[in-house]
Amino acid sequence: MGIPFQLQTQQGIQQGRALLSENNIMIKKESSPSEPAGGQPVRNTSTSSKPTMPAAAKVNAMVGNRTWFGGLFNGSGKRRQVNTDKTFEMTPLQEQRMQKLKERLNIPYDETRPDHLESLKKLWKVSFPDTELTSLVSEQWKDMGWQGPNPMTDFRGCGFVSLENLLFFARRYPAAFQRLLLKTQGIRATWEYPFAVAGVNVSYMLIQLLELNSARPKSLPGINFVKMLSEHEEAFDILYCIAFEMMDAQWLAMRASYMQFNDVLEATKAQLERELSLEDLHRIQDLPAYNLLLK
Template identity: 60%
Template sequence: MHFDVIILFRCKGSTIVAMATNTVRRRHHKHVYDSRNEYLDSTKFDTLDEPLLGNNYGDHYKGYDDASHEDLDDKRKEVNLHWTSLFSNLIAQWSQWLANLVLSSGSFLGRFVPFPSLTMNEDNLICLSPLQEERLGSLRQRLEIQFDGSCLDHQDALRHLWRVAYPNREIPPLKSELWKEMGWQGCDPSTDFRGGGFISLENLIFFAKNYPNSFQALLHKKEGRRAEWEYPFAVAGVNLSFMLMQMLDLQSVMPSSKAGIRFLELLGEDEKAFDNLYCVAFRMLDAQWLAKRASYMEFNEVLKSTRNQLERELSLEDVTSVKDLPAYNMML
């Protein structure tokens, strides 16, 4: 746990963040449990103003039938998932109890524990490196671009997404019933971006190109016993992009959330940290979906649980890159 008060200064070309902070870092349990089966309760999660899935989707998308997946392997996976989920919950609760114990003891440890790749001076000021500043600025520029269905570059990006998603199929017109197969709510994908912006389309393309096996598994709902009324893949991706923007506090002058400050550290190690984190979050969302045996109307609850778990993993002590997250094992 930690509490932060952020004050911004400029010092020799670097941004300095003054932090009145009380921090306790949690031990990393990445080798204790399989994050592929992580399941966490979302009742403690704060209000999330994510763009909700539309309510006109049910007439177009029915997903997969449970009966077609009721085989012995799936039943074994469900049993393993249940017990692993219980165990991982126990680990998370123990870690939180330990953090509270150290904090309540009045320890000064948290006041002087720096973020591993963020510079902190004797006055407890965190300085962003020029590289971190540059990458954060570039990311913010991407976030400001709204999707424009009349823009030729954006149209080409949509076609490119279809090409990497269905390499052996002809690209349909930009308004076609075929787009519903990818998980858009209607025949015109451009109406579904809303708060996600153009970066949400870039995220989907990045996912398809850099983690093709995971992308195809989620696109075609290949794993686990699926609900009769499944979440729409593409629209879920837009929601995830928006959720990450909120969680990382990227639209503020300087991120002040715990996850947002930690993300600055990851950004110093990886220029594509946001895109890679998005891919991990998508995998995590699908794992939560299966663990909850969720259906379409429970999507927002699953999205909140995904954010909850992602914040927990970002707080682990030895996470200095996206690849250090326990959930990254699902991408391999």
Template identity: 60%
Template sequence: MTTGNLRKRVWHGGGKFERLDSSDDSDGINESLLNHNHKLADSSGRCLDVDDDERYWRERERNAELAWTRNFSHLLTQWGQCFTTVVIGSGSWLGAFLHRSLGKRQGSDEKVPVYDLSPLQEERLRKLQMRLQVPFDGTCFEHQEALKALWRAAFPDVELGGLISEQWKDMGWQGSNPSTDFRGGGFVSLENLLFFAKTFPKSFCRLLLKQEGKRATWEYPFAIAGINISFMLIQMLDLYSVKPKTLAGINFLKILAEEEMAFDLLYCVAFEMIDAQWLAMCASYMEFNEVLKAARRQLERELSLDDINQIQDLPAYNLLYQ
């Protein structure tokens, strides 16, 4: 494998990534690490004004949900399961999936149940919160070794020139020094990437190298997207609270009691969902923030299902390749 086989990297000239802010907005996400300063246009090429923005993205999300369903059908075909016809109804597998993942939405006025944490949940949540508080330190030997391990997992046949090298841009970092990109995610975001690479190497490489689907000319940067995902999950699951106040966060704690690495596994699922939404929305580089929000809403829906007891029960878990 050579880094020359990668697709075009995003341009980092005047469009520097912005750090995510942890304050709340209507979607729980303010600014992506990718800027979103651009004009939209409809199918006729007419520029849309600010009032058209919301209608535009509502239509994009509706189209993305339909495309999401098509992606799952295509995935099943790849698994070798033959379907002569697919009937979307209560008796079909696809109908059941749609009923579960799209039919049950978490409304803004939905009452969050009162609950108590078990001793095991308290302990595992405390350990996870301790992980989230560790900043990335480029002078720390352990952190340096984790970066080197990530490079070896991504490009096993390419020797890394150093911890500061232009080669890092091939993985989707902003510049030659990845240490400067961890401000928004801390060390846990590097741990998440490394866990993804080691646990699901085929999925990791497929997304890193953008090997499937009709891709945009300017693709989202893989490593920076990974930092976005770590931060998005922390917000979505309300992990800095003593007890999460969202239904997704409460259900996540139930999963955490069954699987200590639930956060890292959920990260892998979320990365696959981001890429699937990217392809479903036919998105380009400047639309990454909208893709992130759409994937978050889909993930919240799946985490709000009644029969989710482990990460493997999430419908989107089937997107992962071992």
């Protein structure tokens, strides 16, 4: 599983080609995209003009699980830090809910656990209610935007919570979920982002943005999220749905194609960070982008 990363200079491209060649990683060019497969671009049969891309974005690479995660979100801008020792203390309820959320984040996807397999079956059922899944390892999963016939390989980057997020989205906001899954809104690119793989990336983005791997948040987005969590125990899952909607809206606004997914996700992260830094945020419904779920 992987986010395309960009090689910014000609020298970097040459060095990158050598490195990728050593590791048997396929390089894809925008001028001749390869046939889509799972996490690779999804072909959209609707007619749309391709956006002009900067020269630096012409060559991207699809890399493996560990490489895909982390690189996009490091050094992506300074956050407004606050002195949490003096200005922010969690209430017992906030501590309890944050601990429960962090425990969820530490659960890897385990294909030997019946409850994990059942959740995967449910995700297929709510996504394609009229199509029977022939097997838990099946080429059918590529229709949802997984990279291969076994989604487990894509869950490794973020764990079981990324499956929980997708399943929550499908159940709580089925119309919005189907609209994004089937790419039914807006003028779409010829080569679309893979839905499921993008969803795992959104989960990872939120974990990083909200500093959920830290003992306590030090930035306004993280602190405001804790406040929301005390008002709504499902704040993380709802925020995931909002972030996925924001990502798709950015995709359409930027008239993006597959190899610009990096830029779209970075723009989504920046917009979400701004909204989570607003004053007087207490409820998840206070976020301006919350209205995206109500379309």
